[in-house]
Amino acid sequence: xxxxxxxxxxxxxxxxxxxxxxxxxxxxxxxxxxxxxxxxxxxxxxxxxxxxxxxxxxxxxxxxxxxxxxxxxxxxxxxxxxxxxxx
Amino acid sequence: xxxxxxxxxxxxxxxxxxxxxxxxxxxxxxxxxxxxxxxxxxxxxxxxxxxxxxxxxxxxxxxxxxxxxxxxxxxxxxxxxxxxxxxxxxxxxxxxxxxxxxxxxxxxxxxxxxxxxxxxxxxxxxxxxxxxxxxxxxxxxxxxxxxxxxxxxxxxxxxxxxxxxxxxxxxxxxxxxxxxxxxxxxxxxxxxxxxxxx
Ligand SMILES: [Zn+2]
Numbered sequence: 001x002x003x004x005x006x007x008x009x010x011x012x013x014x015x016x017x018x019x020x021x022x023x024x025x026x027x028x029x030x031x032x033x034x035x036x037x038x039x040x041x042x043x044x045x046x047x048x049x050x051x052x053x054x055x056x057x058x059x060x061x062x063x064x065x066x067x068x069x070x071x072x073x074x075x076x077x078x079x080x081x082x083x084x085x086x087x
Numbered sequence: 088x089x090x091x092x093x094x095x096x097x098x099x100x101x102x103x104x105x106x107x108x109x110x111x112x113x114x115x116x117x118x119x120x121x122x123x124x125x126x127x128x129x130x131x132x133x134x135x136x137x138x139x140x141x142x143x144x145x146x147x148x149x150x151x152x153x154x155x156x157x158x159x160x161x162x163x164x165x166x167x168x169x170x171x172x173x174x175x176x177x178x179x180x181x182x183x184x185x186x187x188x189x190x191x192x193x194x195x196x197x198x199x200x201x202x203x204x205x206x207x208x209x210x211x212x213x214x215x216x217x218x219x220x221x222x223x224x225x226x227x228x229x230x231x232x233x234x235x236x237x238x239x240x241x242x243x244x245x246x247x248x249x250x251x252x253x254x255x256x257x258x259x260x261x262x263x264x265x266x267x268x269x270x271x272x273x274x275x276x277x278x279x280x281x282x283x284x285x
Binding site: 007008009011012014015060061062063064082 | 152153166167168170220221234235236237242
């Protein structure tokens with residue numbers, strides 16, 4: 001599998017570290033239901049068959065986090081962008 | 088299979104000399120200490136101000152891309168968005184030389200951190216094909232192109248020099264022996280000349 005890094009170009013997946021689901025938002029720790037919300041945030045994951053938005057860290061290249069859209073059934077990658085946008 | 092590396096401790100730099108069949112001269116590898124090296128990292132939101140300052144103060148067009156920019160004895164290699172290696176051709180106080188950029192970038196002296204490997208010869212890309220996963224064909228990796236990537240499990244930044252077919256790799260100093268062993272193991276079949284310079 002090759003990941004198209006916007007800065008480095010297409011690179012082998014071995015240059016990247018995987019973090020996981022990029023659609024989650026960290027809950028507010030001050031909210032009254034924070035314990036339940038953090039349990040869901042940390043442990044509960046969808047397991048989609050098909051398009052998935054996920055974080056990959058380009059540790060062997062530009063050292064930037066990428067948000068990658070990958071089809072979990074084929075590994076086809078529809079797009080990748082720098083987390084936090086371009087500088 | 089036996090090779091010249093079998094008798095060498097893995098911690099010892101392979102000695103200068105010819106590796107491989109006598110009379111074959113496929114690749115020359117020159118190992119060198121960069122005379123002066125620093126990293127440059129644009130401060131948040133300061134990319135445009137940094138490139139303007141580099142142009143005005145140093146005459147250097149800093150490309151925010153994996154490419155080489157060179158002017159007035161300075162070479163910049165893009166390593167990531169808003170980040171570069173800066174190399175000088177002669178020993179000097181590089182952070183002092185770059186002081187005009189300090190309002191726009193973090194500048195870190197790195198001269199002792201990296202070892203350079205300059206590779207040339209008719210079989211240089213045949214050697215590199217055994218460890219580099221980036222396409223080095225000139226149609227996609229032309230003179231001045233640069234990349235940061237893992238080569239033989241060693242993280243390196245490298246580029247193709249303008250002009251004749253010549254590549255320069257920078258590897259962390261503690262990985263220099265391992266990188267030299269990769270060159271010997273992969274290059275001896277083509278005839279490898281290993282020399283230390285400077
Ligand atoms: Zn990258």
